[in-house]
Amino acid sequence: MKTTRRGFVGTIALGAAAGALTGASPFGRRVSAQTREAAKSGIYDGGVIQLNQNESARGPGPKTIQAIQAHTNERIGRGYSPDHVNELRSVIADYYEVGTGNVQLATGSTPLLQGSVRAFCSATKGFVTPMPTYSTSLATARRIGAKTTEIDLDSSLAIDLDALAEASRGAGLVYLCNPNNPTGMVHGPGAVEGFVRRVLRESPETMIHVDEAYINYGRPDSIETAVPLAMEDERVFVTRSFSKAHGMAGLRVGYGLGQEQTLAKIRGAWGMGDVNMLGAIAAITAFEDTEHIDWEVKENAEIRDGVIAGFRDMGFDVPDSHTNHIFVDIGRPAAEFREACLERKVLVGRDFPPLHTTHCRISIGSREEMAAAMKVFKEVLA
Numbered sequence: 001m002k003t004t005r006r007g008f009v010g011t012i013a014l015g016a017a018a019g020a021l022t023g024a025s026p027f028g029r030r031v032s033a034q035t036r037e038a039a040k041s042g043i044y045d046g047g048v049i050q051l052n053q054n055e056s057a058r059g060p061g062p063k064t065i066q067a068i069q070a071h072t073n074e075r076i077g078r079g080y081s082p083d084h085v086n087e088l089r090s091v092i093a094d095y096y097e098v099g100t101g102n103v104q105l106a107t108g109s110t111p112l113l114q115g116s117v118r119a120f121c122s123a124t125k126g127f128v129t130p131m132p133t134y135s136t137s138l139a140t141a142r143r144i145g146a147k148t149t150e151i152d153l154d155s156s157l158a159i160d161l162d163a164l165a166e167a168s169r170g171a172g173l174v175y176l177c178n179p180n181n182p183t184g185m186v187h188g189p190g191a192v193e194g195f196v197r198r199v200l201r202e203s204p205e206t207m208i209h210v211d212e213a214y215i216n217y218g219r220p221d222s223i224e225t226a227v228p229l230a231m232e233d234e235r236v237f238v239t240r241s242f243s244k245a246h247g248m249a250g251l252r253v254g255y256g257l258g259q260e261q262t263l264a265k266i267r268g269a270w271g272m273g274d275v276n277m278l279g280a281i282a283a284i285t286a287f288e289d290t291e292h293i294d295w296e297v298k299e300n301a302e303i304r305d306g307v308i309a310g311f312r313d314m315g316f317d318v319p320d321s322h323t324n325h326i327f328v329d330i331g332r333p334a335a336e337f338r339e340a341c342l343e344r345k346v347l348v349g350r351d352f353p354p355l356h357t358t359h360c361r362i363s364i365g366s367r368e369e370m371a372a373a374m375k376v377f378k379e380v381l382a
């Protein structure tokens with residue numbers, strides 16, 4: 001089974017890489033908001049190897065694709081409410097051994113990030129975040145005019161949990177991305193629990209958001225979910241995404257886990273979107289197909305560790321990554337590096353201030369994409 005799947009995915013990936021190398025796009029033209037910069041430059045085309053958005057290079061597993069195909073029928077004409085959405089909620093609730101009221105579905109986890117800031121922050125209730133980290137919540141806080149506090153990473157690029165807890169006193173919401181994007185670094189169960197309990201104790205009014213979008217990719221025994229903490233205290237909630245290890249970014253499914261009153265406040269502050277029928281059946285299948293996720297995680301780890309070793313051999317520092325991206329100290333502005341790579345048809349991540357003058361985030365693509373990309377990186381960094 002494993003060999004078949006590897007063969008199946010490998011064939012797709014090879015096709016994509018071959019297209020990328022010849023400049024003929026295997027996907028057709030595909031220009032997203034995040035690649036607008038590249039599109040504007042006039043260099044971008046569908047043949048670019050996209051290592052800029054932490055999407056899965058392999059997409060969903062074969063069972064998930066089969067489920068989508070099998071459910072593409074006239075039932076799509078019925079959608080108020082769409083089939084399988086309640087079932088998805090129940091499947092997730094059963095897995096975590098919580099009630100369905102403790103699960104909030106959304107069209108990707110993005111609406112939960114936006115809604116939580118709108119629910120818990122205001123001109124008088126600030127938002128606190130490490131920096132760099134995933135910045136949708138910060139952008140929302142700025143949009144609504146909330147006070148924002150950014151806490152630098154420590155010298156090892158880990159989140160400074162003590163400084164974050166200190167800065168959270170009196171805040172409306174503190175955001176902790178674990179594993180962190182862009183660094184790929186993880187904060188272990190003891191450290192996260194210690195941080196959460198300290199904030200709860202020292203700042204009883206502050207809500208705590210733990211974003212676990214990349215948790216599937218964590219190395220064994222390095223990370224534990226904060227869901228039990230969320231079930232214990234209504235001031236804690238967790239978000240998850242089907243966009244990363246499950247390979248479903250284009251289907252837009254995510255969820256929040258927490259106490260009912262907490263989730264009600266979040267969805268009361270901002271629309272969560274409607275998960276659609278195909279997204280729901282795909283998510284159920286992907287969630288239950290643990291064999292595929294195990295394979296995906298192993299495949300990503302092998303490619304990622306090879307890429308990390310390649311950069312370290314070239315003399316560049318890369319923190320150990322627990323995600324499908326790495327954050328490399330390239331010793332020069334990310335913009336310069338990005339431009340040079342793009343000229344060679346490889347697109348790497350955006351700027352992550354304040355480390356944009358030295359570091360660049362690179363998403364991990366397929367084996368073939370990374371083999372081609374490493375040649376480009378060597379050339380550009382030589």
Ligand SMILES: Cc1ncc(COP(=O)(O)O)c(C=O)c1O
Pocket residue numbers: 053054107108109110111134177181211213214240241242243249252253254
């Ligand atoms: C840490 C983190 N959280 C949340 C998201 C939002 O993803 P989605 O809305 O697809 O679930 C992303 C996307 O890259 C992310 O990196």
